[in-house]
Amino acid sequence: MNYLYLLQLAAPETIITVTMLVVLGVDLTVLRDKSIATRFTVGGWIAIFGCAVAAAMLWGRIQGGHALATAYRLDPFNGFLIIDPVTDFAKIALLVLTAFTVLISTSGKFTNHVGEYLSLLLLGTIGLLFLVSAGDLLMVWVPLEFTSLSLYILAAFNKHNERASEAALKYFLFGGMSAAFLLFGFSLLYGISGSTNLAEIARVMQGRGLDPLLIVAIVTTVIGFGFKVAAVPFHLWAPDAYEGAPTPSAAFIAAGSKVASFYILAKIFTLAFAGSTGSAVWHGYVSGWMPVVAVVAALSMVLGNLTAIVQSSVKRLLAYSAIAHAGYVLLGVLAGTASSISAMMFYIITYALTVIGAFGVVTVVEEATGGDALSDFKGLSRRAPGLSLCLLVFLLSLGGIPPLAGFIGKFFLFSAVVSVGENLGLLWLVILAIAMSAVSFYYYLRVLKAAYVQDAAEGAPAIKVPGLTMFALVLLAALVVLLGCAPGLLMRFL
Amino acid sequence: MLAWTIYISFIGVLVLMLLPRDNARAARIVALLTAVASCVVAFVGAIQQANPGEVTTIVNVPWIPGIGANYYLAADGISLVLVILTGLAAVAGILFSWNIEKRTKEFFAFYLALIGGVYGVFLSFDVLLLFVFYELTIIPKYFLIARWGSTRKEYGAMKLALYSFVGSHLVLIGLIATWVVAKGQLGHASLNLIELSKVSFPIVFQHWMFPLVFIGFAILAGMWPFHTWAPTGHVAAPTAGSMLLAGVVMKLGAYGCLRVAMLLFPEGMREWQWAVAALAVIGIVYGAGVALVQRDFKFVIGYSSVSHMGFVLLGLATLNTIGLDGAVLQMFSHGIIAGLLFAVVGRMVYDRTHTRDFNDLETMQIGKLLPFAGITFVIAGVASMGLPGFSGFVAELQVLMGAWAVFPKMTILAGMGIVVGVAYTLRAMQKAFYSDAPEKISDGHDHPLEPITFPEKAGAVMLIGASLVVGLFPGLLMNWIEPCFKSPMFHRLLAGGAL
Numbered sequence: 001m002n003y004l005y006l007l008q009l010a011a012p013e014t015i016i017t018v019t020m021l022v023v024l025g026v027d028l029t030v031l032r033d034k035s036i037a038t039r040f041t042v043g044g045w046i047a048i049f050g051c052a053v054a055a056a057m058l059w060g061r062i063q064g065g066h067a068l069a070t071a072y073r074l075d076p077f078n079g080f081l082i083i084d085p086v087t088d089f090a091k092i093a094l095l096v097l098t099a100f101t102v103l104i105s106t107s108g109k110f111t112n113h114v115g116e117y118l119s120l121l122l123l124g125t126i127g128l129l130f131l132v133s134a135g136d137l138l139m140v141w142v143p144l145e146f147t148s149l150s151l152y153i154l155a156a157f158n159k160h161n162e163r164a165s166e167a168a169l170k171y172f173l174f175g176g177m178s179a180a181f182l183l184f185g186f187s188l189l190y191g192i193s194g195s196t197n198l199a200e201i202a203r204v205m206q207g208r209g210l211d212p213l214l215i216v217a218i219v220t221t222v223i224g225f226g227f228k229v230a231a232v233p234f235h236l237w238a239p240d241a242y243e244g245a246p247t248p249s250a251a252f253i254a255a256g257s258k259v260a261s262f263y264i265l266a267k268i269f270t271l272a273f274a275g276s277t278g279s280a281v282w283h284g285y286v287s288g289w290m291p292v293v294a295v296v297a298a299l300s301m302v303l304g305n306l307t308a309i310v311q312s313s314v315k316r317l318l319a320y321s322a323i324a325h326a327g328y329v330l331l332g333v334l335a336g337t338a339s340s341i342s343a344m345m346f347y348i349i350t351y352a353l354t355v356i357g358a359f360g361v362v363t364v365v366e367e368a369t370g371g372d373a374l375s376d377f378k379g380l381s382r383r384a385p386g387l388s389l390c391l392l393v394f395l396l397s398l399g400g401i402p403p404l405a406g407f408i409g410k411f412f413l414f415s416a417v418v419s420v421g422e423n424l425g426l427l428w429l430v431i432l433a434i435a436m437s438a439v440s441f442y443y444y445l446r447v448l449k450a451a452y453v454q455d456a457a458e459g460a461p462a463i464k465v466p467g468l469t470m471f472a473l474v475l476l477a478a479l480v481v482l483l484g485c486a487p488g489l490l491m492r493f494l
Numbered sequence: 495m496l497a498w499t500i501y502i503s504f505i506g507v508l509v510l511m512l513l514p515r516d517n518a519r520a521a522r523i524v525a526l527l528t529a530v531a532s533c534v535v536a537f538v539g540a541i542q543q544a545n546p547g548e549v550t551t552i553v554n555v556p557w558i559p560g561i562g563a564n565y566y567l568a569a570d571g572i573s574l575v576l577v578i579l580t581g582l583a584a585v586a587g588i589l590f591s592w593n594i595e596k597r598t599k600e601f602f603a604f605y606l607a608l609i610g611g612v613y614g615v616f617l618s619f620d621v622l623l624l625f626v627f628y629e630l631t632i633i634p635k636y637f638l639i640a641r642w643g644s645t646r647k648e649y650g651a652m653k654l655a656l657y658s659f660v661g662s663h664l665v666l667i668g669l670i671a672t673w674v675v676a677k678g679q680l681g682h683a684s685l686n687l688i689e690l691s692k693v694s695f696p697i698v699f700q701h702w703m704f705p706l707v708f709i710g711f712a713i714l715a716g717m718w719p720f721h722t723w724a725p726t727g728h729v730a731a732p733t734a735g736s737m738l739l740a741g742v743v744m745k746l747g748a749y750g751c752l753r754v755a756m757l758l759f760p761e762g763m764r765e766w767q768w769a770v771a772a773l774a775v776i777g778i779v780y781g782a783g784v785a786l787v788q789r790d791f792k793f794v795i796g797y798s799s800v801s802h803m804g805f806v807l808l809g810l811a812t813l814n815t816i817g818l819d820g821a822v823l824q825m826f827s828h829g830i831i832a833g834l835l836f837a838v839v840g841r842m843v844y845d846r847t848h849t850r851d852f853n854d855l856e857t858m859q860i861g862k863l864l865p866f867a868g869i870t871f872v873i874a875g876v877a878s879m880g881l882p883g884f885s886g887f888v889a890e891l892q893v894l895m896g897a898w899a900v901f902p903k904m905t906i907l908a909g910m911g912i913v914v915g916v917a918y919t920l921r922a923m924q925k926a927f928y929s930d931a932p933e934k935i936s937d938g939h940d941h942p943l944e945p946i947t948f949p950e951k952a953g954a955v956m957l958i959g960a961s962l963v964v965g966l967f968p969g970l971l972m973n974w975i976e977p978c979f980k981s982p983m984f985h986r987l988l989a990g991g992a993l
Contacts, residue, residue, distance in 0.1 A: 401630075401633065402626035402629050402630060407626075407629070408558070411561070411666075411670070412561070414670050415670045415673055415674060418670050418671060418674045419674045424675070427667075427671060430667065434663050434666055434667050435663065437663065438656075438659050438660050438663040441659045442652075445636065445655060452640075452641065453637070453640040453648065453651075487560075488558055488559065491560055
């Protein structure tokens with residue numbers, strides 16, 4: 001083991017670690033007496049700078065790989081740190097998402113522990129960066145929990161809000177339990193295969209039939225990850241956590257952590273359970289992990305979308321819509337082909353960008369009106385035309401309206417899923433997904449109706465949108481439109 | 495050239511968004527200029543097209559290579575007819591919304607976005623692109639109605655949006671399944687409509703996919719029993735909204751049925767031909783019957799739209815050249831005439847009297863107070879009844895001739911629909927304009943009705959003119975439509991069912 005080499009490969013992660021320390025240090029020393037806004041601005045820009053440097057480094061590595069004209073794949077530490085173009089790109093996406101989360105946090109007034117808040121965001125990001133590079137069960141579990149611990153604290157960050165404590169406690173208890181399930185599943189996998197290395201496990205599992213032990217391993221792993229990605233029936237923490245947490249923290253939970261979790265989830269299922277895929281096709285049921293995931297996906301889509309209809313809090317609505325989206329994304333996992341995985345990555349990255357934007361708009365509205373109920377959005381198109389235009393783009397993209405990224409993501413994802421096997425066997429799941437996506441349109445439209453059709457109370461003042469937040473939102477909205485019209489820009493990296 | 499109809503419309507949207515908030519006059523003028531410009535482009539582009547029987551490519555560049563999607567705009571005669579209809583309807587709609595004072599610039603921005611999407615649908619020969627434009631029209635429709643509409647506007651708008659969205663999602667399912675199967679057969683991913691129309695999809699697949707995609711589109715064409723959005727939506731919409739809904743949006747649905755569902759799945763169409771025809775005839779008779787007993791003036795026109803769109807669907811169901819010719823011509827004709835009827839009801843009458851209830855209108859003697867409105871309605875009414883000399887006559891006659899060859903009994907029923915059509919039109923005419931009921935005793939608060947303005951007159955003359963010209967010289971459009979159905983593209987669809 002050559003530590004210098006390790007440091008070289010893990011340079012982006014190292015940079016973020018250093019950035020995290022700098023942000024914390026600067027905030028605790030130089031900025032001690034400054035206003036919260038200044039501390040957020042300065043700390044935020046340092047964090048963004050760090051993300052940018054790390055992303056640039058990763059970009060350089062990808063471009064260097066292109067120059068060699070061969071796909072590089074480095075795995076010098078036996079699964080502990082796998083580097084290939086896709087993981088590098090996923091890391092860039094994670095860094096971009098973190099940067100946007102920082103940007104929409106900067107106008108926040110929910111805490112005076114600015115340095116701690118920003119450094120926890122970066123800490124969570126470090127975990128996610130390692131997670132996508134993982135090729136070993138241990139290396140999956142450690143970063144996953146590392147990130148989760150940061151997220152629990154981030155969820156509880158608003159000390160003045162009782163609901164935040166409740167939400168964080170709920171999130172923590174559910175998360176802790178899911179970690180236990182996951183660990184249990186992993187231990188069974190290790191017991192069966194004698195290795196923690198995913199490639200090694202895959203080799204042993206190939207051609208091995210289904211036995212009771214493996215079934216338990218599959219089920220506990222599904223439960224563990226089901227909690228992490230908030231899929232039904234393991235979703236109960238999500239609405240409360242989203243509602244109680246400070247909105248930017250909720251955005252981070254919904255965006256960055258989902259991207260990495262889904263990526264690794266797909267990796268584990270397609271590799272570690274390679275011999276027991278089973279089949280979820282219509283009239284062709286074979287037991288294995290695919291039917292389990294199919295059930296979870298179907299339940300998430302149905303329950304998430306139907307429950308979202310009756311929500312009056314926009315954050316809760318976004319939470320249930322996140323559950324529904326987890327269902328769509330799981331379709332990509334269970335299809336298990338290369339094209340479905342890259343479609344899934346496209347979908348989840350664009351979803352993450354969109355949902356950060358949506359939470360960003362909610363942050364601003366919350367600051368201005370004191371709430372996130374549907375009625376607080378009334379007359380938004382008059383009070384803040386630019387902001388509501390951004391909201392329109394984000395929600396329509398979530399609803400899957402072309403030419404926005406959410407639509408083309410759905411098209412990629414569903415067509416990849418239908419392509420699996422013969423005779424369109426998975427079409428039934430896609431039909432369910434599309435039917436549910438038609439339902440989802442209704443509740444997104446309800447929010448837009450409040451913003452565009454209903455009028456604000458008499459004399460409601462215009463909402464002043466903080467410059468940095470507006471900058472971030474416009475950028476995000478532009479990205480959502482751009483990736484919808486020219487998805488090739490992103491798709492060629494996945 | 496024709497592609498600029500789309501671009502001009504969206505440029506208009508951008509310009510409107512940049513205008514100052516309270517300058518209603520500037521917004522109107524920008525909107526009118528945009529619509530006129532795109533209308534002129536549509537006419538010039540259509541006339542320039544040398545061979546309307548063939549699909550003439552406007553632009554074809556790769557868009558999303560991974561899934562075989564191209565940015566492929568093209569036009570054949572059918573597209574040309576509908577593009578011109580869109581141009582005319584767009585201009586007329588703006589002329590009849592000259593009195594919108596509330597948030598004028600947003601109104602016209604949504605309006606032009608809708609128009610741009612409609613042009614896009616009619617010119618797309620890539621299925622995904624067509625679908626993108628198709629869905630693009632849903633959102634502006636919703637806001638136009640919910641924000642600027644009247645009676646139960648939020649309900650009507652949401653109903654329309656949900657119906658459209660459900661319909662387009664049925665289409666999306668079909669689209670994805672088709673893409674996958676076609677990829678297997680062609681060996682490469684393709685969404686090119688012409689290429690897909692040459693693929694022989696398995697018979698069973700066609701039998702399942704055809705109803706899915708056809709119904710998905712037909713919801714928007716107002717096919718019974720999926721028509722219920724149409725009356726409520728039309729009634730709730732502002733005048734320009736109902737003009738566009740009836741004038742062009744319902745045509746999107748019919749166009750999708752023809753261009754996508756029928757062209758891709760000819761065997762499926764033959765399997766379900768009788769069902770399409772039956773639903774069409776039920777729509778004709780039911781729409782006309784319900785229109786006969788309405789008290790709300792706008793509901794009469796709303797249901798008459800369902801009835802007239804039934805003729806389009808019946809024409810499609812004939813699967814012979816004359817019936818299909820009639821269907822396309824009827825799309826044009828109904829677009830013009832229904833637009834005019836809605837303009838009279840919504841703009842000329844309702845905006846002035848603030849009522850559409852026949853019982854109230856009967857006491858107002860509008861025929862005397864607003865002679866122009868009365869005469870316009872009479873002309874539009876007789877055009878709608880199918881009087882020779884107007885476009886509706888040529889269109890419906892061809893549909894019935896085509897249908898007679900295939901479904902004689904149903905054709906007789908459809909013919910009865912026309913008779914009922916005469917009845918409800920005359921009833922509406924009499925009640926709203928020329929009632930001899932005693933005049934309401936003035937309570938001293940009445941204001942004289944505002945006289946018909948110049949933009950209204952201009953719009954009415956334009957639409958009447960269009961209907962007359964096509965009625966007297968149907969060859970103008972038939973020269974574009976007829977060769978299309980003789981082109982190789984439609985061979986497969988017409989070959990088996992040629993009677």
